[in-house]
Amino acid sequence: MLPIRLACYGLRSVAANCKRINIGALSQITRKFSSDERPQFPGSRSQWTEKLEFIRPDLYDGIPVYRVMDRKGKVIDPSQDPQLSQEMVIKMYKCMTQLNTMDRILYESQRQGRISFYMTNYGEEGTHIGSAAALDPKDLIFGQYREAGTLMWRGFTLDQFMNQCYGNMEDGGKGKQMPVHYGSKDLNFVTISSPLGTQMPQAVGAAYSYKRAQNGLCVMCYFGEGTSSEGDAHAALNFSATLDCPVIFFCRNNGYAISTPSKEQYRGDGIAGRGPAYGMLTIRVDGNDVFAVYNATAKARQVALNEMRPVLIEAMTYRIGHHSTSDDSTAYRSVDEVRYWDERDHPISRLRNYMLSKGWWGDVQEKEWKEDCKRQVMTAFARAEKKLKPNWKEIFTDVYHEMPSHITEQLKQMEEHVQKYAEHYPLKNFSKD
Amino acid sequence: MNLFQAINNSLDLALSSDPTAIIFGEDVAFGGVFRCTVGLQEKHGKSRVFNTPLCEQGIAGFGIGAATAGATAIAEIQFADYILPAFDQICNEAAKYRYRSGGLYDCGSLTIRAPCSAVGHGALYHSQSPEAFFAHCPGLKVVVPRGPIKAKGLLLSCIRDKNPCLFFEPKILYRSAVEQVPVKEYTMPLSKADILVEGDDITLVGWGTQVHVLREVCQLAKDQLNVSCELIDLVTILPWDKETIAQSVKKTGRLLIAHEAPLTSGFGAEIAASIQHDCFLNLEAPIERVTGFDTPFPHMFEPFYMPDKWRCFEAVKKLVNY
Numbered sequence: 019m020l021p022i023r024l025a026c027y028g029l030r031s032v033a034a035n036c037k038r039i040n041i042g043a044l045s046q047i048t049r050k051f052s053s054d055e056r057p058q059f060p061g062s063r064s065q066w067t068e069k070l071e072f073i074r075p076d077l078y079d080g081i082p083v084y085r086v087m088d089r090k091g092k093v094i095d096p097s098q099d100p101q102l103s104q105e106m107v108i109k110m111y112k113c114m115t116q117l118n119t120m121d122r123i124l125y126e127s128q129r130q131g132r133i134s135f136y137m138t139n140y141g142e143e144g145t146h147i148g149s150a151a152a153l154d155p156k157d158l159i160f161g162q163y164r165e166a167g168t169l170m171w172r173g174f175t176l177d178q179f180m181n182q183c184y185g186n187m188e189d190g191g192k193g194k195q196m197p198v199h200y201g202s203k204d205l206n207f208v209t210i211s212s213p214l215g216t217q218m219p220q221a222v223g224a225a226y227s228y229k230r231a232q233n234g235l236c237v238m239c240y241f242g243e244g245t246s247s248e249g250d251a252h253a254a255l256n257f258s259a260t261l262d263c264p265v266i267f268f269c270r271n272n273g274y275a276i277s278t279p280s281k282e283q284y285r286g287d288g289i290a291g292r293g294p295a296y297g298m299l300t301i302r303v304d305g306n307d308v309f310a311v312y313n314a315t316a317k318a319r320q321v322a323l324n325e326m327r328p329v330l331i332e333a334m335t336y337r338i339g340h341h342s343t344s345d346d347s348t349a350y351r352s353v354d355e356v357r358y359w360d361e362r363d364h365p366i367s368r369l370r371n372y373m374l375s376k377g378w379w380g381d382v383q384e385k386e387w388k389e390d391c392k393r394q395v396m397t398a399f400a401r402a403e404k405k406l407k408p409n410w411k412e413i414f415t416d417v418y419h420e421m422p423s424h425i426t427e428q429l430k431q432m433e434e435h436v437q438k439y440a441e442h443y444p445l446k447n448f449s450k451d
Numbered sequence: 452m453n454l455f456q457a458i459n460n461s462l463d464l465a466l467s468s469d470p471t472a473i474i475f476g477e478d479v480a481f482g483g484v485f486r487c488t489v490g491l492q493e494k495h496g497k498s499r500v501f502n503t504p505l506c507e508q509g510i511a512g513f514g515i516g517a518a519t520a521g522a523t524a525i526a527e528i529q530f531a532d533y534i535l536p537a538f539d540q541i542c543n544e545a546a547k548y549r550y551r552s553g554g555l556y557d558c559g560s561l562t563i564r565a566p567c568s569a570v571g572h573g574a575l576y577h578s579q580s581p582e583a584f585f586a587h588c589p590g591l592k593v594v595v596p597r598g599p600i601k602a603k604g605l606l607l608s609c610i611r612d613k614n615p616c617l618f619f620e621p622k623i624l625y626r627s628a629v630e631q632v633p634v635k636e637y638t639m640p641l642s643k644a645d646i647l648v649e650g651d652d653i654t655l656v657g658w659g660t661q662v663h664v665l666r667e668v669c670q671l672a673k674d675q676l677n678v679s680c681e682l683i684d685l686v687t688i689l690p691w692d693k694e695t696i697a698q699s700v701k702k703t704g705r706l707l708i709a710h711e712a713p714l715t716s717g718f719g720a721e722i723a724a725s726i727q728h729d730c731f732l733n734l735e736a737p738i739e740r741v742t743g744f745d746t747p748f749p750h751m752f753e754p755f756y757m758p759d760k761w762r763c764f765e766a767v768k769k770l771v772n773y
Contacts, residue, residue: 191553203556209553213543216543220513223516226522253506417550425589
């Protein structure tokens with residue numbers, strides 16, 4: 019190779035690093051570097067402008083909200099009706115109503131001191147069922163805490179829900195966590211943890227693993243609009259895009275993070291407004307429209323897997339219930355506001371109206387199902403309440419894969435202590451094995 | 452091989468033997484700022500050795516998720532000083548994954564590596580030894596190698612261990628520690644302390660770089676005080692090998708612990724509390740800790756800050772004359 023004098027273009031270091039550089043490529047480089055057409059910065063090569071103009075964040079109306087049905091459950095554009103089977107739609111309806119019924123019973127049970135804590139899903143049933151129905155049952159779900167409907171859709175039984183809430187010996191989580199921290203290996207739902215947003219970069223890592231494993235599966239990551247303010251959310255969105263991960267980010271924007279309304283959570287165009295900034299395909303949907311949620315999720319899944327890239331869905335909805343049993347939302351919002359959503363824009367009533375219009379449902383079925391549903395929930399409830407808690411020695415299990423000696427030592431010490439002071443510990447409530 | 456070469460070798464073996472293994476972090480693709488990942492992207496491919504954006508909490512979270520979903524995830528944090536943004540992911544999530552899920556989920560195949568400790572000029576943010584923060588978190592394993600031979604085996608053990616592991620590599624040793632490292636694949640046991648020098652009069656405990664300082668102290672003590680020191684490298688901070696230390700102290704009756712990290716709530720405090728409990732009647736003198744001071748790590752004053760051999764020697768003198 020002839021040595022080439024590139025000093026005039028400041029390319030000495032480039033030349034030093036390139037062992038081989040052919041004349042064709044070199045002329046391309048010189049052409050690129052001498053051209054005045056576009057900025058050449060590695061960080062962005064968009065366009066030049068000579069106008070001093072700041073982008074105004076309120077320049078446009080915001081990303082529109084995709085819907086299929088109106089608030090009364092009537093399909094607006096028939097081409098958007100996913101044309102799900104009667105069986106499927108009834109299953110969706112039953113799942114949402116069963117979730118609602120279970121919520122009522124378990125919320126009440128906390129009030130009565132039977133379980134320590136509970137979080138309801140009122141108003142957001144559509145976001146759960148609509149999205150879960152569009153996934154493959156083997157897609158891995160990372161949730162936040164208000165996605166019980168996705169587990170219910172997949173087949174988590176009433177017994178399993180209640181065993182976890184009661185922390186009894188049948189709880190898959192072995193009584194380690196507060197109520198609603200569900201998890202299921204069989205149903206591909208990663209166990210919930212309390213810290214917000216931590217699931218988001220984890221979902222990205224899992225999706226990367228799935229990509230490498232070429233298993234045709236994607237990862238679904240749920241989070242709230244409040245959680246999207248956490249640093250982990252930014253980390254996750256950025257990593258997913260730069261590393262081309264097949265993950266769907268599903269934001270339940272329900273208007274409140276405990277008492278903090280969304281206008282105190284962000285100043286931009288919600289969470290959807292951030293998607294394009296990360297280089298991500300984005301959509302905003304009506305979260306109370308089961309079909310809109312279904313369509314968006316189905317399409318997102320397709321894109322995530324066919325193009326190996328993340329997709330962001332912001333599902334707009336409303337949190338009808340309190341944040342949790344530790345919250346009384348009348349302290350920060352009006353009863354009228356809540357009533358509006360409960361009566362005028364509810365995912366369950368909208369789907370019911372759709373079913374009625376198709377002749378798939380009626381008053382008789384409604385009454386029958388209501389009673390059947392309540393009975394199922396109540397009997398599961400009674401069963402869960404009667405079961406013993408796990409053996410107290412479970413305190414020491416699963417800290418590590420194998421129990422190290424220092425933990426065994428502590429277990430032994432406590433065994434001796436409990437034996438000596440047995441009458442001061444609630445042993446009768448705990449299993450002996 | 453020096454330390455970074457031994458680590459490079461260990462990582463190479465991990466990737467060669469486990470098709471699910473991936474290495475990721477800031478700047479790992481070109482070889483890493485300390486050359487630990489040189490050649491690995493070339494050899495194993497871009498999908499297995501890759502850069503992430505600059506975000507430690509993202510790196511840790513990503514690693515946890517990858518491990519949960521079946522990969523052997525080997526994350527690099529560029530300096531242990533910058534592991535703190537990842538604290539939530541490491542301690543609230545990784546450490547508790549198995550416990551809180553009743554064993555349904557775990558991230559046991561996660562290993563996080565980070566260069567740690569003093570390097571001569573690192574100051575506040577390139578010299579930290581954060582092992583004590585993580586020692587307080589049940590569910591994690593924390594390992595600190597003293598040299599290339601140990602590092603290669605320990606790192607492979609961590610990668611294959613079924614628990615999330617933190618592997619802190621003393622950066623000053625990357626180039627300066629050179630040993631005849633076996634080229635074959637081998638592992639070394641975690642949670643097993645090494646008795647490097649046998650002695651009768653006093654037990655010296657350290658890890659990482661400090662082991663070499665204490666070795667010199669052993670010699671000084673022998674030459675100047677006619678004192679026979681037993682030198683122990685703790686190797687694993689969590690779960691730590693209390694048995695080996697206790698057995699040694701029952702023999703010698705005296706214990707000196709030395710570490711670069713600050714005194715208050717440094718890991719020496721845990722060792723001291725446990726050993727005084729288990730060996731109370733065997734002790735001839737109080738347990739002594741020679742450590743960094745309770746200050747951030749200073750720049751110009753590093754020679755005064757470090758638990759150097761003279762401070763350790765002085766402590767040995769005090770203990771044998773107690």
